[in-house]
Amino acid sequence: EVQLVESGGGLEQRGGSLRLSCAASGFTLSSYNMNWVRQAPGKGLECVSYISSGGNTIYYADSVKGRFTISRDNAKNSLYLQMNSLRDEDTAIYYCAREGMLRGVWVFDYWGQGTRVTVSS
Amino acid sequence: SYVLTQPPSVSVAPRQTARITCGGDNIGGQTVHWYQKKPGQAPVLVVYDNSDRPSGIPERFSGSNSGNTATLTISRVEAGDEADYYCQVWDSSSDHPWVFGGGTKLTVL
Numbered sequence: 001e002v003q004l005v006e007s008g009g010g011l012e013q014r015g016g017s018l019r020l021s022c023a024a025s026g027f028t029l030s031s032y033n034m035n036w037v038r039q040a041p042g043k044g045l046e047c048v049s050y051i052s053s054g055g056n057t058i059y060y061a062d063s064v065k066g067r068f069t070i071s072r073d074n075a076k077n078s079l080y081l082q083m084n085s086l087r088d089e090d091t092a093i094y095y096c097a098r099e100g101m102l103r104g105v106w107v108f109d110y111w112g113q114g115t116r117v118t119v120s121s
Numbered sequence: 122s123y124v125l126t127q128p129p130s131v132s133v134a135p136r137q138t139a140r141i142t143c144g145g146d147n148i149g150g151q152t153v154h155w156y157q158k159k160p161g162q163a164p165v166l167v168v169y170d171n172s173d174r175p176s177g178i179p180e181r182f183s184g185s186n187s188g189n190t191a192t193l194t195i196s197r198v199e200a201g202d203e204a205d206y207y208c209q210v211w212d213s214s215s216d217h218p219w220v221f222g223g224g225t226k227l228t229v230l
Contacts, residue, residue: 035219037164044224045156045164045207047217059217095163105170106211107154108219111163 002026002110004096009115016086016119022079022096022112030054030074033099035108036081038092038117048094049081063089086119093117123212125222132228133198141225143191143208151210153191155184158205158224167206168193195227203229 008020020036036048049070050059058070069082079096093114100109126144133139143153155168166175168184171191181196195202208222 039158044205045158045221047219047221050217050219059219061217065216097164102169102175103173105152105154105173107166107169108156108164108209109166109175111165113163 002098004098004110004112006094006096006112006115009094009117011118011120012086014086014088014119014121017082017084018086018117020081020083020094020096020115020117022081024077024079024098027098029072029077029079033106034072034079035097035099036070036079037095037097037108037111038090039095039114040089040092043092046092051079083117086117088119088121091117091119122215122217123210123220125208125210125220127206127208127222127225129223130226130228132230133195134230135200136197139195139198139202139227141193141195141206141227143193143222144189145191145210146189148189148191148210149187151186151191151212153184153186154209155182155193156207156209157202158207159203164207198227198229200229203227 003025005023051070067085071080095114096112097108098110156164157167158164171186172184183194205224207224
């Protein structure tokens with residue numbers, strides 16, 4: 001059974017740092033592109049960052065560029081998001097999502113249950 | 122970057138048909154996916170590649186895409202369909218290619 005379990009969220013001060021982790025099981029992480037998606041309170045889904053299966057292609061939303069770093073350790077079946085210089089607007093639930101292929105089309109086929117990040121002054 | 126526009130809310134009575142739109146410049150040339158998001162739960166893919174359904178999704182969920190509008194249609198709406206729905210595309214011209222619409226809250230009256 002495919003499972004994604006996020007951890008590392010919590011309450012952090014403005015300007016502080018957090019490192020989110022996503023533990024993957026039930027599949028070989030190295031074969032899949034992965035994403036971090038967040039949902040701020042009362043807001044919609046936002047793709048925060050993407051990393052290709054081999055780690056050589058990475059994207060960031062403009063809102064986090066220069067502050068967040070995505071990485072992966074395929075040997076540990078884990079995905080990470082290093083979040084620095086946290087801002088109030090980074091308060092959200094953060095989900096990791098797997099990109100899988102359905103009939104030749106890439107979709108987010110599995111999601112974790114999310115980890116909550118709260119940034120407070 | 123590519124912008125997807127959804128109505129904030131749609132209301133429908135049980136057993137009626139709900140239509141949720143997703144507007145974008147020539148979105149008909151894009152491949153659109155739809156996700157259902159309920160409070161406290163992870164998003165679930167309900168329609169992919171404009172009109173296909175993943176296994177386990179009821180036939181009541183369908184999609185179409187043409188011109189500047191993609192549409193998610195939910196027939197014979199049930200109380201359990203009440204959720205937020207998001208359209209999604211891959212736009213290679215954007216800094217982050219995966220783009221979500223702003224979401225639509227479906228209320229079952």
